Amino acid sequence: EVAARLRVAAPVLVPGLGAAPHWQVVVARVDWDGGAEGGAAAQALLEEILVDPASTGPEHSDRIAVAHTGDEAVALVPLPAVAGEHDGADGRGLLADALLESIREPLTAGLDGDGRLTLGVSAAVHSAEGLRGALEEARHARRVAAARPGRVCAAGHQELASHVLLLPFVPDDVRRAFTARLLDPLRDYDRRHRAELIPTLEAFLDCDGSWTRCAARLHLHVNTLRYRVGRIEQLTGRDLSRLEDKLDFFLALRMS
Structure with a gap:
């Protein structure tokens, strides 16, 4: 059902792509020092982080689907076809490399020592059938980010290639x-x-x-x-x- 709906929605979500856009999944989690649930805050942060400042009009934000449950927020991000031209192949890692460059300092200041934001970014997938795997990949990347020090940390799917990075998750x-x-x-x-x-x-x-x-x-x-x-x-x-x-x-x- 999800695959069918995305095939129908793709031309509207990403004009000019036809029915086969690339997608990436971004997972974010906010942990407050007081233990309060951070899902809504994580969703709001993702919505703001992932909006392209070069885009105008409310239609752009409608292309990114963001939801939350518990402490976790998940974003489904459609990528333009030209992403692959700048990323070497098929847009993989497009968000991961640059995601923190513009957000680490303001987000760290905004958390004000009371919370922590961790993000994980999947590789690009070419169909809705790959979204389940992309979601798990993004969640695993976020756990890699969570093993690092700092108030705002992110990790991309490329960083899952080394088994050394899996060691922090061994009980x-x-x-x-x-x-x-x-x-x-x-x-x-x-x-x-x-x-x-x-x-x-x-x-x-x-x-x-x-x-x-x-x-x-x-x-x-x-x-x-x-x-x-x-x-x-x-x-x-x-x-x-x-x-x-x-x-x-x-x-x-x-x-x-």
């Missing part, structure tokens, strides 16, 4: 259990023997497993480095020649 108990299982044996050994296994592991991974580069960085003989890596493998039961084990150690170090 604390899972994070502690995962890092303890892998790193605690090495920490205990380092405390008892001053063996520097943790710094060795960090350098080895940073050098992509290159024995010569890692040994040069640590000012060690390659045989000494091999001994330390062998000790790491013995204490943890892992094999640092395996990609899966390297990735586990990498994630554990990032979460510790």
Whole structure:
């Protein structure tokens, strides 16, 4: 039903596009220090942020659909066809890169230390069928923004490409259990023997497993480095020649 309605509405919402505009979803959340519900404020902010100051007349604001529930507001933004010409492909990221440039300072002043605004922006989609995925993408990007410091923070879909950005959303108990299982044996050994296994592991991974580069960085003989890596493998039961084990150690170090 949504897809059919958008196909009918598209020529009116974005004149000249025919029936296949691009859409982006923007999700905003306002959290007040006092705990008051911020959905209405988030909706009002989105409506103001997303209005093109170069456009005139009330018809422009009608092209952007904004609604809220609870603390969250969601905007459906139609993009002109020329967006792709300036954004490299299909308009993806058009809003994400520039969204904060003109709004961070006035919004931070407007919140006046009593609230926090976080925003997430999806990639562009070409049909209403892609809106469900775009909404989830924008929500996830907003959670990435919420993990950052500051009163006003935004994140775009491009920032979801790195698994490192997913780490803030790992539950604390899972994070502690995962890092303890892998790193605690090495920490205990380092405390008892001053063996520097943790710094060795960090350098080895940073050098992509290159024995010569890692040994040069640590000012060690390659045989000494091999001994330390062998000790790491013995204490943890892992094999640092395996990609899966390297990735586990990498994630554990990032979460510790």
